[in-house]
């Protein structure tokens with residue numbers, strides 16, 4: 486299943502775009518309110534877990550928590566919470582339409 490075109494995180498609508506990324510599967514760019522996912526066909530299976538990982542980054546940034554965590558701790562938090570990804574990857578239809586959009 487393709488990733489949504491946008492997600493609602495902490496009340497903020499974020500765009501989701503697929504593009505060429507160097508050496509990573511995904512990236513959250515706070516100033517652009519955008520989560521980028523790699524266009525590498527080999528990464529397509531990882532779009533949902535990567536999206537969850539980047540959504541955690543977005544949540545931490547939007548809430549301001551990322552500023553006090555520091556880069557290493559923020560990444561550790563994201564990696565621990567991304568362990569929820571297999572559940573979402575298997576059952577994306579269970580995610581409320583309020584939070585994801587094809588628009």
Ligand SMILES: [Zn+2]
Nearest residue numbers: 538542560563
């Ligand atoms: Zn990360």
